[in-house]
Amino acid sequence: MVLIPSGIFQCDSYRTGDSFISYPENPTSNGDKVVMKKFYMDKYSVTNRQYREFLEATGYQPNDTANFLKHWTNNQIPKGQENYPVMYVTLEDAKAYAKWAGKRIPTEIEWQYAAQTEKGNEWPWIQEKPVEREEEFITNTLSVWKIKGINPNRCNLGDGSLYPVGKYKDGANPYGLNDLVGCVWQLTNDVYDNTTYRYIMLKGGSYFLPTSSFWYVQGGPRELNFRQYLLRLSPSFERKATVGFRCVKDAL
Numbered sequence: 539m540v541l542i543p544s545g546i547f548q549c550d551s552y553r554t555g556d557s558f559i560s561y562p563e564n565p566t567s568n569g570d571k572v573v574m575k576k577f578y579m580d581k582y583s584v585t586n587r588q589y590r591e592f593l594e595a596t597g598y599q600p601n602d603t604a605n606f607l608k609h610w611t612n613n614q615i616p617k618g619q620e621n622y623p624v625m626y627v628t629l630e631d632a633k634a635y636a637k638w639a640g641k642r643i644p645t646e647i648e649w650q651y652a653a654q655t656e657k658g659n660e661w662p663w664i665q666e667k668p669v670e671r672e673e674e675f676i677t678n679t680l681s682v683w684k685i686k687g688i689n690p691n692r693c694n695l696g697d698g699s700l701y702p703v704g705k706y707k708d709g710a711n712p713y714g715l716n717d718l719v720g721c722v723w724q725l726t727n728d729v730y731d732n733t734t735y736r737y738i739m740l741k742g743g744s745y746f747l748p749t750s751s752f753w754y755v756q757g758g759p760r761e762l763n764f765r766q767y768l769l770r771l772s773p774s775f776e777r778k779a780t781v782g783f784r785c786v787k788d789a790l
Contacts, residue, residue, distance in 0.1 A: 539578040539787060540714045545656035547572045547647065553764045561765055562730050572647060579644065579652045580784040582703035582716050583623035583724065584635060586615040592635045600631055604774030621702040623722045623782040628773050629738055632725050632783040641785035643727040646739045646765070648786055653711060653718045653741070653762045660761050662711035662718045663692055684747070685758055693720035696747030696758030719743050720759035722782035723766065730767075737767035744780035 548571045589607075592598065600606055608626040609616065627635075629643065636642050644652070653662065661669075671683040688695060692709040703717055710716045718724075723740040730737055743760030755766050757780075770776060 540581050541789065542574075542577050542579050542648075542652040542713055542786075543656075544576040545574055545651070547574050547651040547654075547656065547658075549650065549654070549658060549763055553761050560732070561767070562732075572651075574648070574651050576789045577648065577652075578787040578789055579648075579713075579715060580641075580786070581714060583722055583782045583784045584632075585621050585703055586610075586624050587620040589624040589627075589635060590615060590620075592638050596634075596638055598631075598634050598638075600628070600634075600773065602773040604772070605777040606631065606773070608777065609779065619702075621704075622700055623703060623717070625700075625722055625779055625782045626777040627725075627781070627783070628776045629725055629727070629729070630773075631777075633727075636783075636785045639785060641787045643725060643783060644786040646726040646728045646741065649724065649726050649741050650762060652713060652715060652786075655712055658763075659711070660763065661688075661692075662709055662715070662762065682748075682756055685760075688759060693717075693759045694745040695720060696745065698746050700745050718762065720745060723768070723778070723780055725768075725781065725783040729770070736770040738770060738776075740766045740768050740781065746780050 605626055632643055667687055669688060670686040672686060674682045674684065676682060691706065693706050694701065706717065711718060719742045721742065721744065723744050724742045726739045726741060728739040741764070743756065743758055743764065747757035756764070760766070768776060768781065
């Protein structure tokens with residue numbers, strides 16, 4: 539874990555990729571300043587190896603096992619993927635791991651503050667040239683923006699292949715956090731219910747860049763202030779090949 543120092547966080551706007559379900563207000567969305575206490579955050583996303591250690595220590599089994607660790611074979615990590623980010627987990631699966639590890643899942647504000655730093659950086663690194671966003675219309679309420687102009691040494695730009703954590707060392711942010719964007723979408727502990735839909739906020743984008751289907755979300759690396767919701771319909775729906783998590787821990 540790395541120490542995220544205390545500071546004042548301000549975010550004037552958020553990027554979102556769709557509007558058919560409205561996004562909730564956030565304490566920083568109107569430019570309000572939020573005092574952030576120091577805390578620790580995992581340097582990398584939780585890996586398959588780490589999650590296996592948790593299972594072996596606790597015997598954890600979710601009540602609904604549909605798609606749980608779907609990428610494993612006969613409950614075994616695919617050979618050579620021990621240090622790949624774990625995926626096909628729900629928020630509850632992630633919370634169970636975090637509790638065992640003496641940690642917790644970050645809130646959206648904590649994730650974003652740690653990623654952007656007090657300076658409010660749009661990307662983990664210093665972007666040498668402006669990022670271009672090529673818009674593709676899907677429906678009247680859904681568009682996708684393909685990111686162009688990022689150095690391929692910084693992160694996975696959406697080639698569809700997942701890699702071990704820490705591969706893109708040049709993409710670390712000033713606090714030393716790796717794989718913040720373009721790896722796996724990262725769960726936050728922010729769960730919303732607007733009486734019609736329940737959803738979780740995801741951050742960071744993923745290694746996969748979809749090219750079809752109405753229901754896909756934004757792909758590839760996403761800006762640090764980008765918000766993407768994950769509908770909570772069922773555990774089987776929530777467990778995705780592009781969603782993982784990292785943990786935080788309170789600093790004394």
